[in-house]
Amino acid sequence: xxxxxxxxxxxxxxxxxxxxxxxxxxxxxxxxxIAAFLQDRIxxxxxxxxxxxxxxxxxxxxxxxxxxxxxxxxxxxxxIGPGVCMLTACMTGVVIPWGPxxxxxxxxxxxQITDLNIGILYLFGVISLGxxxxxxxxxxxxxxxxxxxxxxxxxxxxxYEVAMGLSIIxxxxxxxxxxxxxxxxxxxxxxxxVFIQPLGxxxxxxxxxxxxxxxxxxxxxxxxxxxxxxxxxxxxxxLGFFLFAEYINMFISSAVISTFYFGGYNMPFIARFxxxxxxxxxxxxxxxxxxxxxxxxxxxxxxxxxxxxRYDQLMNLGWKVLIPLSILNLVVTxxxxxxxxxxxxxIK
Amino acid sequence: MQALxxxxxxxxxxxxxxxxxxxxxxxxxxxxITFKHFFRRKPTIKYPEQIRPFSGVYRGQHVxxxxxxxxxxCTACGLCAVACPAEAITMTSAERKPGEEGLYREEKxxxxxxxxxxxxxxxxxxxxxxxxxxxFLTDRKVDSLYTRKEFVYGKNxxxxxxxxxxxLVKRQTPQVKEFKHHVEFAHNxxxxxxxxxxxxxx
Numbered sequence: 001x002x003x004x005x006x007x008x009x010x011x012x013x014x015x016x017x018x019x020x021x022x023x024x025x026x027x028x029x030x031x032x033x034i035a036a037f038l039q040d041r042i043x044x045x046x047x048x049x050x051x052x053x054x055x056x057x058x059x060x061x062x063x064x065x066x067x068x069x070x071x072x073x074x075x076x077x078x079x080i081g082p083g084v085c086m087l088t089a090c091m092t093g094v095v096i097p098w099g100p101x102x103x104x105x106x107x108x109x110x111x112q113i114t115d116l117n118i119g120i121l122y123l124f125g126v127i128s129l130g131x132x133x134x135x136x137x138x139x140x141x142x143x144x145x146x147x148x149x150x151x152x153x154x155x156x157x158x159x160y161e162v163a164m165g166l167s168i169i170x171x172x173x174x175x176x177x178x179x180x181x182x183x184x185x186x187x188x189x190x191x192x193x194v195f196i197q198p199l200g201x202x203x204x205x206x207x208x209x210x211x212x213x214x215x216x217x218x219x220x221x222x223x224x225x226x227x228x229x230x231x232x233x234x235x236x237x238x239l240g241f242f243l244f245a246e247y248i249n250m251f252i253s254s255a256v257i258s259t260f261y262f263g264g265y266n267m268p269f270i271a272r273f274x275x276x277x278x279x280x281x282x283x284x285x286x287x288x289x290x291x292x293x294x295x296x297x298x299x300x301x302x303x304x305x306x307x308x309x310r311y312d313q314l315m316n317l318g319w320k321v322l323i324p325l326s327i328l329n330l331v332v333t334x335x336x337x338x339x340x341x342x343x344x345x346x347i348k
Numbered sequence: 349m350q351a352l353x354x355x356x357x358x359x360x361x362x363x364x365x366x367x368x369x370x371x372x373x374x375x376x377x378x379x380x381i382t383f384k385h386f387f388r389r390k391p392t393i394k395y396p397e398q399i400r401p402f403s404g405v406y407r408g409q410h411v412x413x414x415x416x417x418x419x420x421x422c423t424a425c426g427l428c429a430v431a432c433p434a435e436a437i438t439m440t441s442a443e444r445k446p447g448e449e450g451l452y453r454e455e456k457x458x459x460x461x462x463x464x465x466x467x468x469x470x471x472x473x474x475x476x477x478x479x480x481x482x483x484f485l486t487d488r489k490v491d492s493l494y495t496r497k498e499f500v501y502g503k504n505x506x507x508x509x510x511x512x513x514x515x516l517v518k519r520q521t522p523q524v525k526e527f528k529h530h531v532e533f534a535h536n537x538x539x540x541x542x543x544x545x546x547x548x549x550x
Contacts, residue, residue, distance in 0.1 A: 038382045042392045223417065305382040 004107075013113055020093050027296060031247075034300045062240035070233050074140040081137025082234065082241035083092040088130040088249035093118040096255045097184045099265045099284035103277040111281055115181035121179070123256065124161070127211060129250065131157045134202040134213075137242065138230035150227025152219045152311065157209055159318040160217075163170050164207035166326035167200040170333040171260060184264030189271065194261040199329045201261045203322055208253045210318070214244060219311060254295035255288070273346060311344035407470045407485040408483040410463055411514040412507040415453050420507060422484035424458035431477035436467035454480070461506060465499040466492045484516050 029044070029051070038045025042053035045063030101112035116122050131154050138150020145190060174196050175183050185229055194201045210217040221229030228234075229244045259262055274280050309317070335342065364539050366436050368375060402408075424441035442459035444452045463524075474483050493499055508514045 035385075037386045037390075040385055040388050040390055042390050042394075045394070301379060301382065302375075305378050 006108055009028045009113065012111070016093055016098065016113060017090065018247055020251060023251045023296075024244055025059070027247040028058060028251060029055045030244075030296065031303075032302050034297065035304045037283065038304045040146055042311040049060075059240070062237050065236040066088070066111050067236040067238070070142060072142045074142070077136050077140035078233075079238070081133050082231075082238045082245070083133070083226070084136060085130060085133030085245040086241045088126050088133060088246075089245040089252065092249075092252045093255070094121055095122055095180050096252070096259060097181045098288060099281045100185075100277065110181070111285065115179055119180040120172065120178045124165060124168075128161055132243075133245070134230050134242075136178060137234070139223045139232075141233035142231060143233050145226045145232045147227070148232050149219075149221055149232070153213060153230060156213075156217065156219060156318075158315060159171065160207045160210035160322070161325045163203055163318060163322035164211065165202040166323065166330055166345075167207070168260070170200045170326070170330045171197055171204075173321055173333055173337060179245075180259055183257050184266070187263040187266050189266060190263070190268035192261060192263040192266075195332070197261065197329070199325065200333075201257075204260065205257060205328050206317075206322065207303065208257060209299070209313075212299070214250065214299055216306040216309050217314060218303075218308060219314060229248045233266050243337045248295060250254075250299050251292065254292040254299065257295050258288060258291035264288055264291075272319075352359060372421060372493045402487050404487075404488040404521070406518075407472050409486055409488040409490045409499075410462060410468075410474070410506055411464070411486050411516075412458075412461065412503065413482055413484060413486050414508060414510065414513070417450060418510045419449070419451055419453040421458060421480045422458045423452075423456050423480055423482070424461070425456075425479065427476035427477040427479060428483055431473040432468075432469060432474060434467045436464045436516075437474060437512075438462050454472035458503070459501050463501050465501055484514075484519065486514055486516065489520055497518075513526050 015044040032054070033043040035041075044054040047057045051229075061193070094113045095116050097112040097115070102109040103112060135150045135155045138146040141147070171183075171193060172178060175186055175193065177186070178344075183193075202213040209215075213219075213221065213310070217231075219225075221231065226232070230240050265288045267283070269339060270280070270283060274283060303348060313330060413421050424439050426439065426441075429435075429437040429439060439458045439461045441456050444455050444457055470485060472485050475485055490499075
């Protein structure tokens with residue numbers, strides 16, 4: 001572990017952190033623009049050209065708002081809630097491979113903060129911690145609506161994490177690794193996992209919608225029923241943190257979907273034209289971000305198309321449809337992988 | 349029972365087919381519909397930069413007209429106030445003194461004339477009621493102001509200035525003018541004409 005390596009890692013961490021925040025910031029702008037365009041409107045266009053400075057204005061607004069902590073709330077937990085939410089959202093970006101390794105002066109510089117050999121496990125651990133922020137925030141508010149929202153959020157996340165995990169197990173079986181770097185590297189060209197695991201992908205993306213609390217699974221914060229759900233009592237930047245964490249989660253989910261099922265930084269035919277590893281790394285980064293942008297767009301597209309589920313429908317879908325389907329997917333995948341053994345077993 | 353129209357549909361609660369139960373085809377068709385809207389032309393009018401053209405007969409802020417020599421046409425008869433369904437118009441009358449012929453057209457004139465713009469519903473009944481072609485609604489908007497008192501417009505705002513007469517071309521179309529040539533409106537002809545009429549009747 002040399003000093004230059006350490007400096008490189010620190011820079012990488014800071015850059016990834018900055019990019020995450022930037023993408024999340026502009027996701028809010030994109031959300032408003034896309035929502036407007038899907039509804040035959042124009043959307044924010046006052047701040048700067050095409051309203052490009054709108055997120056800045058929003059941030060200023062958020063900071064200038066009065067900060068209120070209800071007197072009956074649990075003060076410490078009330079403050080910790082959004083912090084936990086934000087922290088877990090930012091932590092997930094660590095294991096995502098943002099591009100193939102760069103090679104400067106004979107040294108390898110991977111564009112991944114750390115390639116944990118249990119990357120998927122880490123990812124799931126951190127994502128499931130995210131519910132704590134919502135739960136703590138909702139409970140500490142001492143408000144019926146907040147508590148209801150928080151309970152909905154936690155039960156929704158717990159039920160959909162099961163199906164999500166099962167769909168990922170099938171992916172792990174085919175890839176044979178838990179490391180995200182390895183999964184991305186194993187999908188060169190157009191050998192994307194989505195062609196091997198189409199059903200798994202479908203289950204995963206549905207669960208990703210539920211995990212990020214976005215429509216049609218946005219029951220924890222449904223305005224029409226629960227005022228604001230778990231962040232009813234929040235104001236100022238604490239509310240901003242909750243909303244912002246959602247956009248970071250969306251960004252990370254898109255990155256994870258791209259990495260798991262759409263080859264991450266890989267693009268068909270690129271190896272024929274570009275041979276320099278540094279250029280490949282830069283292009284890989286661009287490809288990955290194109291894919292991520294597409295999935296963020298899909299997230300928003302779905303949000304502004306579909307109505308919200310009813311709570312019992314949500315639970316029905318989670319437990320009675322997605323989990324059996326993912327188990328079926330698991331069995332079929334396993335059967336296909338062991339087809340020769342099964343064949344020999346029955347022949348002999 | 350026989351249906352009154354053939355528009356009613358019989359609602360049948362039937363089991364959904366497997367494809368319908370999947371929901372995915374419906375979701376995708378819905379997404380395609382919203383995606384088409386993404387590229388539609390937006391009907392938004394960006395207000396401060398673009399202003400939607402008013403209709404020619406838009407009924408906005410009132411004006412009290414002057415006649416050809418610049419005398420106020422209003423004679424404080426009160427017909428507009430009677431006609432006003434919102435009771436927004438009040439006035440007090442005064443008698444014209446000798447030497448004020450250039451200021452007021454008739455022997456009686458409105459010393460004060462107030463329209464409460466918060467009460468006014470811009471129906472244009474005052475315009476119809478006016479026998480002297482004195483009050484008209486124009487295509488100007490009433491400004492937004494800070495206090496309620498300011499919305500009571502007096503003569504200082506309502507009477508048009510001699511230098512900048514308010515154009516009524518859009519509302520007073522040829523058809524309207526032709527209509528006003530009707531014998532009932534003979535008293536509304538120009539000052540000179542009316543004098544002639546008076547002289548001849550004497």
